[in-house]
Amino acid sequence: MIWNTNLRWRLPVVCLLLEVVMIVLFGVFVRYDMDADPHWVEEKAIKNLTTDLENEFYYRYPSFQDVHVMIFVGFGFLMTFLQRYGYSSVGFNFLLAAFGIQWALLMQGWLHSFDGRYILVNEGLINADFCVGSVCVAFGAVLGKVSPVQLLIMTLLQVTLFSVNEYILLNLLEVKDAGGSMTIHAFGAYFGLTVAWILYRPNLNQSEERKSSVYHSDLFAMIGTLFLWMYWPSFNSAISNHGDAQHRAVINTYCSLAACVLTSVALSSALHRTGKLDMVHIQNASLAGGVGLGTVAELMILPFGSLLIGFICGIVSTLGFVYLTPFLESRLRIQDTCGVHNLHGLPGIIGGVAGAVIASIANIDLYGEEGLAYTFGVERSKTSWNPNMQGRLQAAGLFVSLAMALVGGIIVGVILRLPFWGQPPDENCFDDAVYWE
Amino acid sequence: MIWNTNLRWRLPVVCLLLEVVMIVLFGVFVRYDMDADPHWVEEKAIKNLTTDLENEFYYRYPSFQDVHVMIFVGFGFLMTFLQRYGYSSVGFNFLLAAFGIQWALLMQGWLHSFDGRYILVNEGLINADFCVGSVCVAFGAVLGKVSPVQLLIMTLLQVTLFSVNEYILLNLLEVKDAGGSMTIHAFGAYFGLTVAWILYRPNLNQSEERKSSVYHSDLFAMIGTLFLWMYWPSFNSAISNHGDAQHRAVINTYCSLAACVLTSVALSSALHRTGKLDMVHIQNASLAGGVGLGTVAELMILPFGSLLIGFICGIVSTLGFVYLTPFLESRLRIQDTCGVHNLHGLPGIIGGVAGAVIASIANIDLYGEEGLAYTFGVERSKTSWNPNMQGRLQAAGLFVSLAMALVGGIIVGVILRLPFWGQPPDENCFDDAVYWE
């Protein structure tokens, strides 16, 4: 198929239009939360706070910055493994994330922090970054095959769907999902895979040679991998309750990620004829432990439970790269450029299931009476709460996320199939030269 | 012109001499502030502090580290876009910043935290990094055309001028300039441009081919861009008042930077014949929103106001790269290697003007009575304070910064023109081979 890839007016118009809409909506709706408002000095006196440190800023800011690095450097550079698509990997990720966080602030604001008149913005910036994280995941599935205009439209729609799904899970089903195994990773991956399925290109082999890496492109990708890996404890703990919950989420994620590296290396070597390691596995499967730990991060899974999840995720993810990705492409017509199914899809499901199991066995011995109520936020909802019910709600949350991803992915995929978005022809996929000077 | 580029004795002597002077001056003048002194345990009891967290360290350290990354990795790698000048970009930036922070601790110490006998050093390390930031900006203008000896001399003199200018603005005029639109960016850019003007090389086209980038050098530069972009909220909030001011500065900067990416992309595409994007714009113009937000970061500009500044800065900066930089070189004989005029000069002026406007419309409705006093630090100065006057002082601060930059730049430029600093001949500019093994 021949498409016109000249973006001269399409891209500028879409960017400027979206940004003008953002400015107008921010002008109408967005104000500072009390913690970021000059009236906080007075609030502090009223609430009798003894220290400026009680400003939520100091609890969250270091974690926020780590998450920020994961979105922009982590995801951006992870995708630079393609030999001639580094500008687009980093550049388009930058563009979609910069737009996505603005739209996410609005969507999440309307659903979670709307006081009837204004959205009150504070360190909820973290949530906007989280939301965009799911778009970065989906981007990995369609990487190299879409135009920046398509990416902006996908971002607009996916952020919307994400926010609705997140609202259903967190506010209606009241599930726990600290690190977003379900809301971010499983949703993002299956949404992206569905879009990739709709956008299937039977003749993509025409750009096959550019789909591989070269020596230095793999080192750039390792920058992405390592910043994702190192800061994942911040990701999984960023929005947890103050104190022990944040602390525990960090320890659990740290353990899971460490175990995951060893099983990724083990499987990578075991599955090669002469035992050599594959950079693709090291770059990706070593992160699966962070994804799989997302839902249970702040729960009482104990350190060995975290190691176990990392252990399993590393194995499943590496097996996925070796056996499942080729199968998806040849049989199910799903071309998953970065293997997001192995890094975010399967581990996301493992995380959701683990969450259901761990929640259902929660008890006062493990958590203490106050601790149980605090961890599951019980006092603020219903007294009829019990762990078993929580477990079933967690499972329901996983199904809702997958259903939203599939249905949403089909709708968005169909929209992105329209022939005027400037998408590249098959022989120019994975090539920066189409969109970059 | 033929210069001798053998630095064998010049560079070592300058480095060792400067460092010995630093050690002597630190020995005579520098001691720990109470927050970093073992007597703090006693101080804590006297002040009746309930928690160790009241040590200023915990308020500032995460922001400090982010700023530190911006200076060394951010600025250093941003300049690696040149195909054969990566060692020098990162290495000389490292050298000048390492020296500059020491001299800045002394200069700023004498002017701001001298107790009559000693300079008391604490998390004011941030201010030293800020000061050096302005030298990194100026370095961008002369990049590739000067020797490390020249850079050390420029750093010595620019840090001195910066500190005096900062003292005039912050202590005499009492302007607000949290993120340094005026003191760091506008001052640094116009200082550097003036030096570049004095050092004009009419035959620089002899090294033209090395002035462009290659594929991987542009990816290295994106590492710099992204760390600058991600940590800019820390930059603009690092020295703000505790609590809401730091929090607000982060939100504002985050918004401005996000908007700026969209307009940079829009303009980059719109200004290309077939709509292709230019890495130079993505690397640089996407950061202009952080510069433009510097002065107003902690003021009540509201989130949509921040978006608007980012929107404008992205447009102005990209237009600058396309039209103004060639004009400056051909007509005004200013060879601006990195285009600092577009990233720091113009957005710095926008930031200064925005500061004057926003300060002049401050009022009790927006800030609350206590909030207004706290934000503008009124109680500690005069009761005759009013927003209108503050606005005029802000405007005066911008003019003073520009004047200092021009006059200082001429003086320093003339000194750097002396023929014995080991500067490279025209045909060896932008080439690591001159100074690196």
Added chain:
Amino acid sequence: MIWNTNLRWRLPVVCLLLEVVMIVLFGVFVRYDMDADPHWVEEKAIKNLTTDLENEFYYRYPSFQDVHVMIFVGFGFLMTFLQRYGYSSVGFNFLLAAFGIQWALLMQGWLHSFDGRYILVNEGLINADFCVGSVCVAFGAVLGKVSPVQLLIMTLLQVTLFSVNEYILLNLLEVKDAGGSMTIHAFGAYFGLTVAWILYRPNLNQSEERKSSVYHSDLFAMIGTLFLWMYWPSFNSAISNHGDAQHRAVINTYCSLAACVLTSVALSSALHRTGKLDMVHIQNASLAGGVGLGTVAELMILPFGSLLIGFICGIVSTLGFVYLTPFLESRLRIQDTCGVHNLHGLPGIIGGVAGAVIASIANIDLYGEEGLAYTFGVERSKTSWNPNMQGRLQAAGLFVSLAMALVGGIIVGVILRLPFWGQPPDENCFDDAVYWE
């Protein structure tokens, strides 16, 4: 010698076995410390804590993340300077560190936080990272000449030895060693050098050409250098006492590192025939100031004392690269790939000696009575404490570390010499192709 480098079953079996052992041991021994346990809510009430911020998490987490970056990105990328060994440098460092932190949590746990039944884990994650830091140092000495199986075995044994040595120094001798000049750097370096001595390869010149760098590999290495350099203040302050001690350690390390850059540059230029700089010196010697400051970081060395140590370390380290490394290889048969003797060995000794000197001149004038007790942790041990004795204990600690490194290195080296670990033949050293697809 001909070795079989096919790792197909050896590497997977070792990885999986080690990880299964970890899971079992964690299951039996590791639980959350109170600060990371849901019972903390109750504890908070009992202890009458007024703010969630009193959770140790908030004191340590930002520093922990910085240290984490140093271990994985810092050490990993620092070693990518080799032109064809980037995958292994980053990848094997990733593997050994991921395993090492798990084993370190157990070893250090048994020795330091074992309550008779359980190891209680908390922000002590930092200590696990520290311990692994010493393995990364040793890795630098044997880089390119060992297989990943050998590295895992070395990690297992070195972490064990490190923990015992650390226990002797910190608990029995009660020395101060905040940033680990002795326990991490001197121990790691001399352990690694001893292993390299045992593994001496007389025909290593067969892979000589790959031992050098290429243009881009040196830029990748600078990423490692800069993250190590920037975050070193966090390293040296991460486990110091709350408040002034952490604050002071940051200031001292910042000063030392800054001075070190200038003397590294000066010596690098002075030692070259035409005054050119050598990237190896800039990448490594500029960090020696952080190593040398490790023991005294939290002591009253005063800022000028820190500058002085950095000054000396930069000179010694650069001289080491130019004169000592060739001497070690040709005369002592020690092939030190990364020059860890110059970056960690000599500066580690300087740091240990400085610690002995500075401790022995401690007095109440400098520290205050309470400050002296708090800094040296006197109240919790003996009343017969005096600075002179502390100085002698510090010196003893240095000797113990060196002795442990030599004896341990010989034992581990002999084990690693066994011919079935998949080590590369002489002509394939420093080559990713042996172990990577």
